[in-house]
Amino acid sequence: MQNIRQRYKYSFILLKQLVKSDFKLRYQGSFLGYMWSLLRPLAIFAILYVVFTKFLKIGEGVPHYPIYLLLGIVIWNFFVEVTMGCVSVIVAKGDLIRKINFPKYVIILATSISALINLFLNLTIVFIFMYLNKVDVRMVALIFPLLVLELYVFSLALAFFLSAAFVRFRDISYIWEVFVQGAFYATPILYPLSLIPITAAKIIMLNPLAQIIQDSRYALVTEKTQTIATVYNNSSARIVPVSIVLISLCIASIYFRKRSKYFAEEV
Amino acid sequence: MDDVAIKVNNISKNFHYTSGRAGTIKSAFTNVFKSKESKNKDIQHALKDISFEIKKGEFYGIVGRNGSGKSTLLKMIAGIYQPNSGTIEVKGKLVPFIELGVGFNPELTGRENVYLNGALLGFTRKEVEAQYQEIVEFAELEKFMDQQLKNYSSGMQVRLAFAMAVRAKADILLIDEVLAVGDADFQRKCFEYFKQLKQKKITVVFISHDMNAVSEYCDRAMLVDKNEVIDIGNTNAITQKYLRLFMDNNFKQDGAKTNQDRWGDQSITIKNVTAKSREGKIKIVVNVGATQDFDHPNIGFRLRDEEGKEVTGTNTRLEGVVISRLKKGESTKVTWTFPAVLRDGKYSVDIALQYPDEITVADWWNSAATFVLKKSRRLPYILDPDFTTVVD
Numbered sequence: 001m002q003n004i005r006q007r008y009k010y011s012f013i014l015l016k017q018l019v020k021s022d023f024k025l026r027y028q029g030s031f032l033g034y035m036w037s038l039l040r041p042l043a044i045f046a047i048l049y050v051v052f053t054k055f056l057k058i059g060e061g062v063p064h065y066p067i068y069l070l071l072g073i074v075i076w077n078f079f080v081e082v083t084m085g086c087v088s089v090i091v092a093k094g095d096l097i098r099k100i101n102f103p104k105y106v107i108i109l110a111t112s113i114s115a116l117i118n119l120f121l122n123l124t125i126v127f128i129f130m131y132l133n134k135v136d137v138r139m140v141a142l143i144f145p146l147l148v149l150e151l152y153v154f155s156l157a158l159a160f161f162l163s164a165a166f167v168r169f170r171d172i173s174y175i176w177e178v179f180v181q182g183a184f185y186a187t188p189i190l191y192p193l194s195l196i197p198i199t200a201a202k203i204i205m206l207n208p209l210a211q212i213i214q215d216s217r218y219a220l221v222t223e224k225t226q227t228i229a230t231v232y233n234n235s236s237a238r239i240v241p242v243s244i245v246l247i248s249l250c251i252a253s254i255y256f257r258k259r260s261k262y263f264a265e266e267v
Numbered sequence: 268m269d270d271v272a273i274k275v276n277n278i279s280k281n282f283h284y285t286s287g288r289a290g291t292i293k294s295a296f297t298n299v300f301k302s303k304e305s306k307n308k309d310i311q312h313a314l315k316d317i318s319f320e321i322k323k324g325e326f327y328g329i330v331g332r333n334g335s336g337k338s339t340l341l342k343m344i345a346g347i348y349q350p351n352s353g354t355i356e357v358k359g360k361l362v363p364f365i366e367l368g369v370g371f372n373p374e375l376t377g378r379e380n381v382y383l384n385g386a387l388l389g390f391t392r393k394e395v396e397a398q399y400q401e402i403v404e405f406a407e408l409e410k411f412m413d414q415q416l417k418n419y420s421s422g423m424q425v426r427l428a429f430a431m432a433v434r435a436k437a438d439i440l441l442i443d444e445v446l447a448v449g450d451a452d453f454q455r456k457c458f459e460y461f462k463q464l465k466q467k468k469i470t471v472v473f474i475s476h477d478m479n480a481v482s483e484y485c486d487r488a489m490l491v492d493k494n495e496v497i498d499i500g501n502t503n504a505i506t507q508k509y510l511r512l513f514m515d516n517n518f519k520q521d522g523a524k525t526n527q528d529r530w531g532d533q534s535i536t537i538k539n540v541t542a543k544s545r546e547g548k549i550k551i552v553v554n555v556g557a558t559q560d561f562d563h564p565n566i567g568f569r570l571r572d573e574e575g576k577e578v579t580g581t582n583t584r585l586e587g588v589v590i591s592r593l594k595k596g597e598s599t600k601v602t603w604t605f606p607a608v609l610r611d612g613k614y615s616v617d618i619a620l621q622y623p624d625e626i627t628v629a630d631w632w633n634s635a636a637t638f639v640l641k642k643s644r645r646l647p648y649i650l651d652p653d654f655t656t657v658v659d
Contacts, residue, residue: 010389017386025374100364100387101346264347265282 011103018110023117037118041125045070061224062192067129068221072189072213074122079155079209080180081115086159087166087173094267104260108159116152126220135221144219151212154245161252164259167266183207188214193226205231208241271358272439272470273321273344278353280314280339313339315494316353323359323438324468326461328475328485328502330509336494337474341365341441344472359438359470362388366443368428373417377408377427380416384431398434406430422450429453433460439470458484478506478574482647503645510573510613531630535561535593535620540635542616544607547653549640551603553618557593563623564590566601571615571634578609578649580617584625610651611642 027033049066052058062068089111090097090104097104130137166172187210193201204210205228215238218225229235314336321327331337342348344355345365370387371380381402385395403409406426408419416424461484464471475481481488481502488505490497498508538554551568567582583590583601593599616636620629642651 013386013389013391016392017383021372021375021379021383024379025372028374096370098347099366099369102363102387261349264342 007103011106014102014106015110015113018106019113019117022110022114026114037121038125041070041074041122044073045125045129048073058191058195061194063222063224064130064133064135067126067133067135068217068225069190070129071126071217071221074119074126075151075213075216076184076187076189076209077122078115078119078151081118082112082155083158083162083176084180085111085115087162087176090163090167090263091170091267097263097267101264104263105160105256108156108163108256112152112156112159115155119148130220138219138223140219142219144216147212147216147219150208150242150245153249154208154212157245157248157252159252160256161248164252164256164263167259167263183209193231198231201226201231205237206240206244208245211238211241270323271320271356272323272325273358273472274356275317275319275344276354276356277316277318278314278343278350278355279312279316280336280343280348280350282311282313312494314343314350317491317496318353319489319496319499321470321472323470325487326465326471326473326485328473328481328488328505329491330475330478330481330488330505331491332512335491337491338365338443340491341443341472341474345441357439360436361439362432362435362437362441365441367432368424371416371424371428374415376415377412377419380427381412381431384428385434388431388435390434402427402430402434405433422453426453429456429460437469439472440464441472443474444476478510479647482506482645507573507612507645513573513575528633529631531620531628533630534559535564535629537618537620537630537632537635538598540616540618540632542614542636542638544638544640547607548604549607549609549638551616551636553601554598555593555601555620556598557595559595561593561629562591564593564629565619565621565623565625566590567619567621568603569617569619570609571617572609572649573613576649578614579605582619582621606652607640608650608652609640610649611640611645613637613639 027036030036032039045066048069052065052069086108089107093107096102162172162176186204187207188196188204193204193214196204205214211228214225214227218227228237228241231237317340329337329340339348342365343350344357345361345363346357347365364387368384370384372383375383381399382392382395390398403412406423406429408423408427411419411423416427419427458480461471465484471484473481473485485502487499488502489499490505490508492512498505535555535557538556540551540553542549542551544550553566553568555564555566565582565584567580567585569580570578572578581603590599614637615634616638617631617633618635619631621627622629
């Protein structure tokens with residue numbers, strides 16, 4: 001028992017330091033430093049606002065469409081940041097892994113937590129715009145933290161799987177890059193779900209990310225968002241994407257655990 | 268079992284070769300179709316069936332040539348590598364790394380690296396803060412802590428790494444070749460630290476090529492060669508055996524008389540060399556013959572120990588002996604005698620015949636002869652003069 005506590009104490013100490021140094025390193029040498037974490041979503045919002053309210057008018061029926069868009073992009077960016085950041089991180093930290101025995105999952109957690117910090121900064125910007133745009137805050141907004149949790153777990157599961165597989169198969173990073181590009185369009189981020197045929201929407205919404213993005217928009221921005229419940233006309237349809245998330249976490253952690261013993265000799 | 272700190276039972280370790288393109292999905296597919304036999308060719312044995320025990324409080328040396336598997340063994344004890352078969356039992360808290368300065372990031376400042384490295388050692392932020400001043404003073408880097416590590420000299424980095432490493436609180440320490448780096452001052456600090464470890468009865472597993480350090484600090488040692496344990500025993504016996512591995516190699520080369528071991532224009536040549544140690548004296552005799560007329564040759568010798576370190580030597584010029592002229596076909600004999608103040612061990616003699624300019628070589632022969640100096644004990648130092656010890 002003492003041993004287990006000791007072990008997790010070590011992981012925790014290490015995790016904290018890794019996140020700290022990660023954060024320090026990220027903006028080193030840049031003039032505005034940490035400010036970029038806030039400036040980036042602001043700039044994205046400005047672009048979206050101009051493009052989608054002045055030129056492309058695909059979101060005309062949706063109230064607060066720029067915020068609706070921004071929220072989707074913020075969530076999507078988090079997913080990309082975690083998975084793309086983690087794919088090669090085990091190999092990148094090879095020097096450390098070859099010379100010291102420590103729980104390897106700490107590396108993945110550290111990278112994901114750095115992304116999580118970014119997500120919270122980005123969400124702050126979203127909330128500010130929601131306030132400025134006088135978006136109604138409804139009770140249903142309270143489920144949003146649960147959605148963030150689901151998003152985090154799903155991203156983490158993929159990160160564990162991809163990073164462990166990358167140690168053996170270096171093609172994974174390229175495959176994943178292409179896959180992410182495709183998935184961006186297969187997820188209702190830029191377009192409202194109402195634009196596509198219902199059968200396609202039914203398939204698309206089984207993707208946990210699509211479900212998370214649409215549910216978040218529903219909870220925070222507008223009731224007019226189509227969610228998995230409205231597409232299937234049945235709110236228990238959510239079980240599918242949620243199960244996908246849980247099953248991926250199980251498979252990924254078992255795989256990562258099994259492979260992590262051999263990271264030191266394979267990186 | 269209570270007094271055992273590390274118990275290694277029949278461990279073996281293989282590495283699978285990964286050639287340039289092995290880590291791709293394509294090769295994963297093609298490998299499926301390879302026969303089992305051809306797959307076996309890609310396996311490299313790193314360690315074969317190794318067993319030993321290290322007792323609590325023991326300073327245990329592991330010696331062996333490069334590539335013999337020492338570091339792999341240490342990494343397996345540290346838990347970095349997993350053995351393919353066999354088990355390793357470790358009792359007590361183990362420092363999880365084997366090298367200095369693990370995790371140092373050149374982009375971070377010295378201060379930030381102290382906290383990062385501290386975390387790897389298992390220290391919380393508060394614990395590092397409490398020791399911070401001591402660490403900085405020990406490393407003698409007071410003025411540099413807010414500079415990025417990449418601006419440090421390698422000596423400064425090592426000092427900082429070492430200052431951190433000595434903070435580690437553990438029952439078992441694994442040390443891989445620390446002494447290879449750093450200046451004399453730093454090495455002294457290392458040795459002082461080792462002495463402290465011995466006093467505190469901390470178990471230390473120590474890999475080194477420095478036989479003097481092994482002899483001086485280790486209680487027992489193990490010789491690893493070609494992925495197997497050759498012998499385990501008292502330090503002197505093991506270091507001797509280790510050094511013999513090299514001597515044996517040198518002898519093989521003697522027979523071949525490769526260019527690396529003998530060169531020169533052969534205008535005068537070394538005919539034969541004898542070296543003996545008898546009755547407290549060492550006697551070296553060289554017979555030199557001239558193939559053409561030669562004025563004022565300078566004839567010299569040099570002694571090297573088992574590690575190839577130059578121990579002593581001289582030449583006729585330095586000794587003030589003038590050899591005026593050797594006519595074609597003539598020969599001469601030079602004899603050196605000196606007290607056997609060297610320590611017990613095997614020595615080889617290099618002989619050089621040079622032109623008076625002391626640069627051009629007529630005949631140079633490395634390991635032209637060898638001799639063994641027998642003493643009642645082997646000191647960890649180069650010199651072993653005849654001590655008189657009086658206790659009143």
